[in-house]
Amino acid sequence: MSKRLDPPLKWAGGKRWLVPYLEKMYRPHRHRRLVEPFAGGLAVALGLMPERALLNDINPHLINFYLWLKRGLHPRLEMRYDRELYYAYRAHFNRLIAEGKADTQEATELFYYLNRTGYNGPCRFNRKGEFNVPFGKYKAVAYTQDFTPYKEVFRNWEFTCLDFRQVDISPEDFVCADPPYDVEFTEYSPGGFSWEDQIALAETLADHPGPVVISNQATPRVVGLYRSLGYELEFLPAPRRISCDGNRDKALEVLALRNL
Numbered sequence: 537m538s539k540r541l542d543p544p545l546k547w548a549g550g551k552r553w554l555v556p557y558l559e560k561m562y563r564p565h566r567h568r569r570l571v572e573p574f575a576g577g578l579a580v581a582l583g584l585m586p587e588r589a590l591l592n593d594i595n596p597h598l599i600n601f602y603l604w605l606k607r608g609l610h611p612r613l614e615m616r617y618d619r620e621l622y623y624a625y626r627a628h629f630n631r632l633i634a635e636g637k638a639d640t641q642e643a644t645e646l647f648y649y650l651n652r653t654g655y656n657g658p659c660r661f662n663r664k665g666e667f668n669v670p671f672g673k674y675k676a677v678a679y680t681q682d683f684t685p686y687k688e689v690f691r692n693w694e695f696t697c698l699d700f701r702q703v704d705i706s707p708e709d710f711v712c713a714d715p716p717y718d719v720e721f722t723e724y725s726p727g728g729f730s731w732e733d734q735i736a737l738a739e740t741l742a743d744h745p746g747p748v749v750i751s752n753q754a755t756p757r758v759v760g761l762y763r764s765l766g767y768e769l770e771f772l773p774a775p776r777r778i779s780c781d782g783n784r785d786k787a788l789e790v791l792a793l794r795n796l
Contacts, residue, residue, distance in 0.1 A: 540585055541685055544605065545598075545648070546657030547577025551714055553775055554751060554789075555583030558712065561796055562586075565747055568710040573700040573737070578602070580712055581693070589693040592703045595659060597638060597647050599697040604644045606695070608687040613645040615652075615679040622653050622671045630666040652677055700737060710747045713737060717753040734758065738765055738792070747795045754790035767792035 543550065562570070562584050570584060575591035576598075593599055614621075629646040637643055651657060654669035662668045696703065705711060715737055716729040734752075741748045742765040752758050754771055762769055774789035 552579040762792040
């Protein structure tokens with residue numbers, strides 16, 4: 537496999553810190569295809585560097601970006617850390633979405649620029665489907681103008697944009713699932729991932745005959761759910777990500793394991 541590459545995007549909740557733990561689990565199973573139902577920023581896949589992978593995410597702009605990288609993207613867009621340019625590009629990106637052109641190379645390059653330049657790296661859209669992340673506050677921003685090294689790495693990686701229930705998992709696959717964190721005592725969870733979704737994911741993967749690793753925030757109900765389904769549990773201190781109040785205390789992460 538080619539040399540490792542950094543994740544190409546900033547992505548909230550990235551699990552790069554978890555890769556050293558996952559490497560030990562995946563090493564004996566490198567002959568298996570890696571499947572991620574919630575691929576996100578690709579920190580795990582690019583950390584483990586599997587020969588074969590099925591990488592899924594519900595965000596169509598994210599998956600479109602990866603599909604363009606798989607082709608060997610070489611952006612032509614002018615990229616500068618400039619407030620006026622950012623808002624002009626954001627408006628143009630939203631026009632392309634409205635015109636049904638979100639999968640074009642132009643939209644892909646704009647998506648990358650907005651991700652690198654916007655505030656803290658979230659991918660947020662309003663109810664009209666418009667990208668609405670504000671301009672970021674940085675000393676400087678580094679932009680990649682040549683993504684061709686990703687083409688070889690992605691050669692045997694498949695990308696899909698589906699609900700996790702629709703991901704085509706084979707019995708022999710190594711499944712690494714990083715769903716949106718369970719957030720108790722709120723009326724909703726980020727991204728619309730409900731408690732019923734947490735249950736469905738845990739139950740579905742409990743029936744998978746191959747290796748399974750699920751990572752989540754160790755809330756009492758998540759721990760209880762995984763234990764009730766017979767998962768082996770490990771607990772790790774996880775760095776908090778993009779905290780609005782500046783809190784960087786360690787949060788407790790749970791790994792739910794099966795067939796390892």
